[in-house]
Amino acid sequence: MIEEKVNQDGQKQKINNLDVIVKIEDKFLQVRLIRTERWKNRNELTPPMPRAKFVGESEAKGKLYYFVGRKELMALKKQHSH
Numbered sequence: 540m541i542e543e544k545v546n547q548d549g550q551k552q553k554i555n556n557l558d559v560i561v562k563i564e565d566k567f568l569q570v571r572l573i574r575t576e577r578w579k580n581r582n583e584l585t586p587p588m589p590r591a592k593f594v595g596e597s598e599a600k601g602k603l604y605y606f607v608g609r610k611e612l613m614a615l616k617k618q619h620s621h
Contacts, residue, residue: 550576559604560594567599
């Protein structure tokens with residue numbers, strides 16, 4: 540989802556939010572790409588910069604994404620091979 544906002548310095552920003560949210564313990568992290576209006580040339584935006592922010596549980600509902608490392612996957616495979 541793309542949002543347009545104005546930051547605390549008065550610069551316009553275009554924020555592209557990833558549609559999935561990662562749960563880390565009891566917190567929810569959303570990854571975003573942000574393009575910000577340049578100071579000298581207000582019609583030009585910076586290249587997309589990756590950023591992340593913590594969001595509330597209500598914003599995370601239905602968008603959670605879990606990833607599993609190789610170590611956990613191998614342990615799971617070992618459990619089921621017996």
